[in-house]
Structure formats: structure tokens, C-alpha cells
Amino acid sequence: MSTHHHSLNPMSETNQPKPIPDPPDFPVILENPDDAQLQWEYDTTHSTGPAPLLEFQAFWKTAFEGWSSANESLGIPLRIRATRLNTYFYIAILPAVAPEEMPEAMNKAEETLNGQINRLESLWKEEWLPEITGHLAFWDAFDLSGAEMSALMDHLDETLDRFLELFTIHFVIISPVYVAMSQFDDLYRDLFGSEGALDSYRLLQGLDNETVITDRALWTLSRKALKSSEIRQAIATHAASEIPTALGAFPAGQAFWSEFQVFLEERGQRSTFWSISDESWIENPESPLMSLKEYLAQPDRDMDAERETLVSDREKAIAEARDRLKGYPRQAAAEFERLLVAAKVATVLTEDHGFWIDFASSYRLRRVLMEVGRRFADADALKVAEDVFHLTVEEIRGTGRDAETADLREKVVQRSNEIRQWEAVSPPPMLGTDFGVPPEDFFMRAMGKFLGAPPEVSEDPKILKGHPGSRGKVTARARLLKSPADSEKLHPGEVLVAQTTAPPWTPLFATAGAIVTDSGGVLSHCAVVAREYGIPAVVGTVRATELIQDGQILEVDGDAGVVRIIADNEPG
Amino acid sequence: MDILWLGEETCHDVALTGGKAASLSFLSSRYRVPPGFCVTTTAYGKWGGTGKAASCPEDLGKLLETAWARLESDGEGPCRVAVRSSAVDEDGQQASFAGQYETFLNVEGVVALSDAIVRCWASAETERAIHYRETRAERTGNAGLAVLVQRLVPADVSAIAFSANPVTGNRDEIVVNAAWGLGESVVGGMVTPDTFVVRKKDLTLLKQEVAEKDCMTVSIQGGTEEVRVPGFMRKAASLEPDQVTEIAQLARDLENHLNHPVDLECAVADSVLFLLQCRPITTV
Numbered sequence: 124m125s126t127h128h129h130s131l132n133p134m135s136e137t138n139q140p141k142p143i144p145d146p147p148d149f150p151v152i153l154e155n156p157d158d159a160q161l162q163w164e165y166d167t168t169h170s171t172g173p174a175p176l177l178e179f180q181a182f183w184k185t186a187f188e189g190w191s192s193a194n195e196s197l198g199i200p201l202r203i204r205a206t207r208l209n210t211y212f213y214i215a216i217l218p219a220v221a222p223e224e225m226p227e228a229m230n231k232a233e234e235t236l237n238g239q240i241n242r243l244e245s246l247w248k249e250e251w252l253p254e255i256t257g258h259l260a261f262w263d264a265f266d267l268s269g270a271e272m273s274a275l276m277d278h279l280d281e282t283l284d285r286f287l288e289l290f291t292i293h294f295v296i297i298s299p300v301y302v303a304m305s306q307f308d309d310l311y312r313d314l315f316g317s318e319g320a321l322d323s324y325r326l327l328q329g330l331d332n333e334t335v336i337t338d339r340a341l342w343t344l345s346r347k348a349l350k351s352s353e354i355r356q357a358i359a360t361h362a363a364s365e366i367p368t369a370l371g372a373f374p375a376g377q378a379f380w381s382e383f384q385v386f387l388e389e390r391g392q393r394s395t396f397w398s399i400s401d402e403s404w405i406e407n408p409e410s411p412l413m414s415l416k417e418y419l420a421q422p423d424r425d426m427d428a429e430r431e432t433l434v435s436d437r438e439k440a441i442a443e444a445r446d447r448l449k450g451y452p453r454q455a456a457a458e459f460e461r462l463l464v465a466a467k468v469a470t471v472l473t474e475d476h477g478f479w480i481d482f483a484s485s486y487r488l489r490r491v492l493m494e495v496g497r498r499f500a501d502a503d504a505l506k507v508a509e510d511v512f513h514l515t516v517e518e519i520r521g522t523g524r525d526a527e528t529a530d531l532r533e534k535v536v537q538r539s540n541e542i543r544q545w546e547a548v549s550p551p552p553m554l555g556t557d558f559g560v561p562p563e564d565f566f567m568r569a570m571g572k573f574l575g576a577p578p579e580v581s582e583d584p585k586i587l588k589g590h591p592g593s594r595g596k597v598t599a600r601a602r603l604l605k606s607p608a609d610s611e612k613l614h615p616g617e618v619l620v621a622q623t624t625a626p627p628w629t630p631l632f633a634t635a636g637a638i639v640t641d642s643g644g645v646l647s648h649c650a651v652v653a654r655e656y657g658i659p660a661v662v663g664t665v666r667a668t669e670l671i672q673d674g675q676i677l678e679v680d681g682d683a684g685v686v687r688i689i690a691d692n693e694p695g
Numbered sequence: 696m697d698i699l700w701l702g703e704e705t706c707h708d709v710a711l712t713g714g715k716a717a718s719l720s721f722l723s724s725r726y727r728v729p730p731g732f733c734v735t736t737t738a739y740g741k742w743g744g745t746g747k748a749a750s751c752p753e754d755l756g757k758l759l760e761t762a763w764a765r766l767e768s769d770g771e772g773p774c775r776v777a778v779r780s781s782a783v784d785e786d787g788q789q790a791s792f793a794g795q796y797e798t799f800l801n802v803e804g805v806v807a808l809s810d811a812i813v814r815c816w817a818s819a820e821t822e823r824a825i826h827y828r829e830t831r832a833e834r835t836g837n838a839g840l841a842v843l844v845q846r847l848v849p850a851d852v853s854a855i856a857f858s859a860n861p862v863t864g865n866r867d868e869i870v871v872n873a874a875w876g877l878g879e880s881v882v883g884g885m886v887t888p889d890t891f892v893v894r895k896k897d898l899t900l901l902k903q904e905v906a907e908k909d910c911m912t913v914s915i916q917g918g919t920e921e922v923r924v925p926g927f928m929r930k931a932a933s934l935e936p937d938q939v940t941e942i943a944q945l946a947r948d949l950e951n952h953l954n955h956p957v958d959l960e961c962a963v964a965d966s967v968l969f970l971l972q973c974r975p976i977t978t979v
Binding site for chain 2: 453454
């Protein structure tokens with residue numbers, strides 16, 4: 124990888140780089156001293172705390188290598204580096220060409236991406252999805268528990284190679300996806316003015332995706348459960364963790380449980396966040412069971428009719444736009460149609476790529492690693508299988524050759540202690556060298572809408588500014604959730620406040636009245652799905668989880684991207 | 696004689712249809728001019744001017760209904776018209792009176808059309824127009840006003856072409872100014888247009904200056920509006936090279952035909968070029 128440290132930066136020739144002093148409680152020890160000249164950022168959208176070594180090495184580092192190789196194949200002149208500092212993950216984006224070559228390289232990349240944007244649907248259906256499912260089928264055909272240790276080790280190597288290939292496809296997909304959505308939004312504002320920050324997204328709503336289909340399947344199960352008072356009782360009166368046993372005690376319950384298992388097999392290949400060290404829903408269905416339990420208490424609602432409303436509102440908005448464009452030059456109308464087609468497909472792919480790659484493939488990577496962990500635990504090289512996530516791939520390979528005599532337990536204790544030690548520290552948002560605000564080329568603009576630019580600072584401590592995520596205004600009680608496992612405290616209509624909401628959180632959107640997050644932009648997973656639920660969302664506030672207290676009454680204004688703290692904790 | 700159709704022999708008569716309409720009528724047999732008709736100076740005379748009648752005479756209203764139906768059948772899609780005044784002392788060779796009278800674009804239906812015609816008539820009576828004529832001392836004794844009604848060209852690009860360079864006076868060069876959308880923003884100078892300079896002899900493109908075009912006129916319900924040009928079109932050339940050649944050739948043909956350097960307004964809609972106006976250049 125070629126880097127241009129003289130004026131690195133993603134793209135600017137004018138910004139004066141400023142070294143960031145190491146925070147006193149967060150020593151920065153980089154593998155390569157030159158890396159201090161990069162701008163390292165803590166990704167709050169995807170990672171939510173300290174994580175074990177293997178999580179970094181096998182998942183994150185590989186994923187970001189995939190981003191670099193995707194950029195290489197698309198001609199996007201940016202490369203990505205990832206590092207783990209004090210158990211937290213940081214990434215740096217660096218240019219692949221000299222600063223003076225940047226604009227031309229970006230123009231070329233835009234052309235390439237536009238070529239992909241013009242045939243996004245066929246690329247997905249005919250190239251990308253078959254390639255993805257081919258990889259998944261490879262894993263599903265392998266007999267994990269029956270394999271000899273040496274075969275398992277070979278399988279691990281192949282798994283890691285395929286994981287890199289999948290994440291290369293992942294970024295090959297998301298680049299045109301987010302650029303298409305960003306360009307459609309920009310064109311819409313250009314054509315029709317930008318009074319409403321979310322106006323263009325009305326034209327992209329009501330398009331089903333795997334995230335909301337999963338949620339709806341869970342809702343449908345809840346309606347089934349309600350039909351039998353026995354099943355309803357078993358679910359309502361037991362803690363989530365006891366529900367499987369409770370249902371197993373009677374025939375109708377057993378039948379319902381096996382139906383639930385089918386749901387899990389199909390849609391439970393996911394954990395709370397983007398992680399391989401967290402249990403998936405299949406391994407631990409507590410999180411979807413809590414949602415199921417909560418749904419039982421909710422009155423009936425016609426989710427199909429809700430979707431129909433979104434669809435007809437979308438079609439109305441599209442018809443209005445087309446009507447206005449009749450008076451415009453044909454070039455403008457043609458560009459609108461080109462980007463509308465692409466943005467519709469892209470909207471669905473923002474979620475579906477995650478379903479197929481982020482979750483389905485990381486679930487399979489986890490299965491391989493857990494099998495390795497079990498073998499090591501059986502041989503007393505580890506205490507428990509999960510401890511495998513504290514090892515490096517190299518240590519796993521070494522141990523695989525000699526599991527009987529290896530003992531990694533002491534190492535694991537040290538490393539898990541290290542994580543515990545860092546848990547209390549808030550990781551600095553940026554380390555290394557500050558290059559200032561990157562100039563806004565088409566690509567960073569699109570990525571900015573996904574990740575969320577820093578919001579305006581609010582002078583008023585009762586007002587929190589973020590980005591508009593989903594339309595509407597709601598006043599309700601705040602519930603701070605660290606994980607869907609806390610979902611019991613979220614009551615219907617309340618405001619879900621969280622650092623970020625990964626797609627596996629979205630069953631809670633059927634309960635929440637509004638969503639507020641610290642991270643993300645208008646194209647974040649949270650915003651995309653909140654729009655499908657038709658509930659207000661303010662995203663990317665940076666400090667919501669710090670400044671909002673559980674139980675406060677909030678006014679969430681999704682169109683303005685503003686949260687107002689109306690009243691402090693009231694009894695209720 | 697209240698209504699004459701473009702292309703009819705009688706419609707070429709400046710005294711009846713004004714300079715603009717008469718010239719377009721004359722040219723319509725050889726060039727692609729949007730179909731339309733002219734409400735003559737006779738009709739204007741019957742109306743009688745300021746204060747007497749604010750509305751359209753009944754007889755004319757009936758004629759307009761018939762004319763609208765004919766216009767509607769003469770072309771595809773919903774019928775919208777451009778209504779422009781065509782004065783007897785306007786567009787003559789003596790003086791260029793461009794922009795002194797009203798123009799209404801994207802007029803829909805007979806009611807709106809009658810209204811636009813009456814407003815054209817009324818505008819001729821306004822102090823502004825009278826003052827202009829007086830100060831120019833061009834009292835020809837004939838202030839007759841006709842109104843030209845043509846199907847609106849849903850222009851993607853509007854252009855003004857000069858068969859002689861209006862800046863340098865060079866008669867060997869044709870200059871084309873063009874910008875996105877309907878003609879108002881180009882004619883009215885609201886936008887800096889793209890400029891193309893073409894050698895008259897062989898229609899070679901000599902120079903092309905693509906401007907950053909930030910606004911354009913578009914049709915909206917019942918009229919027009921100035922809007923922002925979307926980003927991807929702003930710095931893009933509004934005309935393809937072959938379209939520049941086509942317009943330059945039109946300018947050259949018209950100059951040869953009329954034996955005088957001309958300026959013309961034209962519009963490209965769905966790659967088809969329409970001639971909207973043509974008059975002699977008075978400054979070269």
C-alpha cells in the first residue's frame with residue numbers, strides 16, 4: 124500500500140495537520156511509529172466497547188482489509204487501516220495517491236461507481252448475492268463437529284480467506300449503494316429545494332428489507348402465541364431465559380417452540396452488534412424472546428396496512444416529483460429517474476447486504492471459531508470455548524497442532540483482565556494526527572451521511588442537536604438501553620436512546636415511539652429502519668446517552684434532528 | 696380578421712399581426728416554427744384600449760375556443776401556449792423593441808388565454824411602453840398591437856443566436872448563447888449562458904465557453920418559475936457540438952434568406968430545434 128505521509132490526507136492539501144497529544148489515561152502505542160501520522164478514529168456506529176483480540180483480528184481487521192481491496196478494485200483512491208488500542212478499535216482512512224492526483228482519481232472513481240449504480244439491481248441479483256450464498260453454502264456443507272483437528276484448522280484458514288472475500292464484496296456493494304442514495308438526495312434537494320431534510324426519503328420508504336421482514340416474522344409469531352392462552356401464559360409469566368423450558372412442558376407449547384426455532388434458523392444468525400464474540404440469537408434467543416414477550420402485551424396492529432400506507436405515500440411523493448419535473452429540461456427528469464431506480468434498490472441493500480454478509484457470514488465465522496474453542500477447552504488448553512476469542516489466529520494455529528499440551532488459560536486471564544481494565548475508560552474519538560475536516564468529495568459525502576458528521580453544538584443544555592433520521596415529532600419518556608437485553612424497561616411509545624442500534628435491535632422499533640442515537644447519519648441503519656417503521660428518529664447526537672437521563676421526558680423532532688429535554692424524571 | 700394562423704398569407708402583414716408574428720408567419724413555411732395564431736391589430740382595435748374593457752370581447756372569446764381546439768389537435772401531449780405581444784412598431788428594421796411588451800408562458804386553457812391576451816393589450820398602454828416609444832421618437836403613427844399565441848415548446852435548452860458577432864461586429868462569426876430550460880432566463884439575462892462562437896463559412900466551432908449556469912426557467916402549473924440548476928447540469932455544456940452546428944446553420948440560412956444579419960431565439964425540445972423569433976440585428 125502506498126501512503127503519502129507528506130500531506131496525508133484523505134484529501135486535503137490545505138488543512139494543516141496537527142498532532143493529537145496522547146490523552147493521559149489512554150497511552151497510544153502504535154505498531155509502526157509512522158502510524159502516528161494517520162488520523163485514527165473510533166467508530167461508534169459499529170463497535171461499542173472494548174473487544175477481544177480475535178474479534179479484532181478475524182473480524183474487524185479482515186473487514187477493513189476487505190474495504191481496502193474493494194476500493195482498489197473500484198478505483199476509489201482511499202485505503203483503510205485498522206488498529207486495536209487499549210482494547211478499542213480505531214480506523215484510519217488514507218489516500219492511495221498523491222494529494223494533487225486526488226481530484227482526478229476521485230472523478231474516475233465516480234464514473235466507475237456510476238456505472239455500477241446504473242445496474243445495481245442486476246449486480247445484486249446476478250453477481251453479488253450468488254457469490255455470497257456460494258460462500259455460505261461452503262460453510263454449511265462442512266461437518267464442523269465431525270472434522271479432524273487438522274481438517275478443522277485447514278477449514279479455519281479457508282474460512283478466514285472467504286471472510287475477506289465476503290467483506291471485499293461487502294464494500295464493493297456498499298460503495299455504490301451509499302453513493303446512489305446520497306446522490307439521489309442531493310439531486311432531490313437541488314431540484315425541489317431543501318426545506319425538509321427528509322423529503323427525498325419519502326420517495327424511498329415502504330420498500331421491504333430483510334431487517335423489517337425479520338421483525339415482522341417475530342410479530343407474526345406473537346399473534347400466533349396470543350391465540351392460545353396456554354402459550355400466552357407460558358411466555359407472559361416466565362423470564363425470557365425460562366420460556367423455552369416453559370413451552371416444552373405441553374404439546375402446543377412444543378409446537379410453538381419448534382416454529383420459533385424455524386424462525387431462529389432462518390433469521391437468528393445475528394448477535395446484538397457487529398460481533399463474533401457475542402452469542403447469536405440461535406445460541407441465545409433471549410433477546411428475540413423478550414421482544415416476543417413485549418409484543419404479546421401490545422394490542423393488535425395491521426403491519427401490512429401500515430406498510431401499505433408508507434407505499435402509497437411514497438408513490439404519491441414520486442408522482443408529485445414527476446409532475447413537477449414535466450416542466451423541467453428532460454436531462455433533469457432523466458437523471459431523477461436514473462437515481463430513483465438506483466436509490467430504491469440501494470435503500471433495500473443498506474439492510475440486505477448486512478443480513479447476508481455482516482450477520483450470516485460472521486455467524487458462520489463464529490461457529491468455526493467456537494468449534495475450535497470447544498476442542499481447546501476439551502483438551503484443557505482453554506477453560507471454556509468462548510475464551511478462543513482472546514487468542515490470535517497464530518496462537519490458534521499453533522495450538523491446533525498441539526492442543527493436548529498447550530495451555531493458554533493464563534494468557535486468556537490476562538487478556539480478559541485487560542478488557543475489564545479498559546472498560547471504564549471512554550476511548551478518545553480521535554488519535555494520531557488531526558487533519559481537520561476532509562474536503563467533501565462525492566464519496567466522503569456519502570460516507571458522511573451514513574456515519575453522521577459532527578452535529579451542531581447546542582448552547583442550551585436542554586436541547587440536543589443531531590441529524591434528522593426519520594420524520595415526525597413525539598414527546599415521550601426516555602429509556603436508555605445498552606443492549607436489547609435491557610429491553611424490558613422499554614414500554615410502548617417510549618423513546619429508545621442508545622449509542623447505536625444495529626439491525627438486531629430493530630424488533631424494539633415496534634415498541635418504541637421514537638429513536639435517539641449517539642452515532643450515525645441520515646443513511647445509518649437506524650435511520651433507514653426507523654423510516655420503515657414510520658417513527659421519528661434523531662441520529663448522530665454524539666452525546667445523547669451521556670446527557671439524557673433514563674426517565675426524562677423528551678420531545679424528539681425527527682425532521683429537525685433535535686431532541687428537547689422537556690422534564691426530568693417524573694414518577695411514572 | 697381577428698385571428699390569423701401562422702403561415703397564412705394574410706398573417707405575413709405587419710400592419711395586422713405586428714413585426715414578430717408577421718416575420719414568423721413568413722418563415723414558418725421554411726423553418727420549424729411552433730404552430731400558432733395571431734390575434735390581430737383589428738381585434739385590438741375593437742377592444743379599444745385602457746379603461747373601456749378589462750375583459751375579452753365576447754366574439755373574440757368564441758373565436759379563441761375554436762382556435763384553441765385546433766391548436767390542441769396540432770401536436771402531441773397537453774396543450775400549453777406561449778402568449779407574446781407583437782407590436783406593429785416592434786421588431787421592425789428600424790429599432791429593436793425587445794422585451795417591451797408582456798410575455799406569458801405555459802398558459803393553459805381558453806380562460807387563461809383570454810386573460811393573457813387582455814393583459815398583453817393592457818400592457819401596451821402602460822406608461823412604461825408609451826414612454827419608451829416617445830423617448831425613441833419613433834412615432835410611426837401606428838401603435839397597433841397584435842398578440843401571438845403559439846404552442847409552448849417544452850424547451851430543454853433555450854438559445855439566442857446572432858448571425859454576426861454582436862460584440863466585435865465580426866460578420867464572419869456566428870455566436871450562440873444557450874442555457875437550460877425555457878428562454879426567459881436567457882433572454883432576460885438572469886443566467887450567464889454558455890457561449891459558442893462558430894465560423895460562418897464552414898460552421899466550425901471556434902470557441903466554446905461553458906458557464907456555471909445557476910438558474911433556469913421551468914414550467915410550473917399555470918406559469919413559469921426560476922429554479923436552481925441541479926448540480927450535475929450546472930457546469931455541463933447545454934448544447935452538444937452538433938446542436939451548436941444546427942443552430943448556427945439556422946442563423947446563417949436566415950441571414951441569407953432575409954439578406955440581413957439576424958438574431959434569433961430558438962429552443963431545443965427532445966433534440967428537436969424550434970425557431971421562436973427572428974429579427975434583424977440593428978447594431979451591425
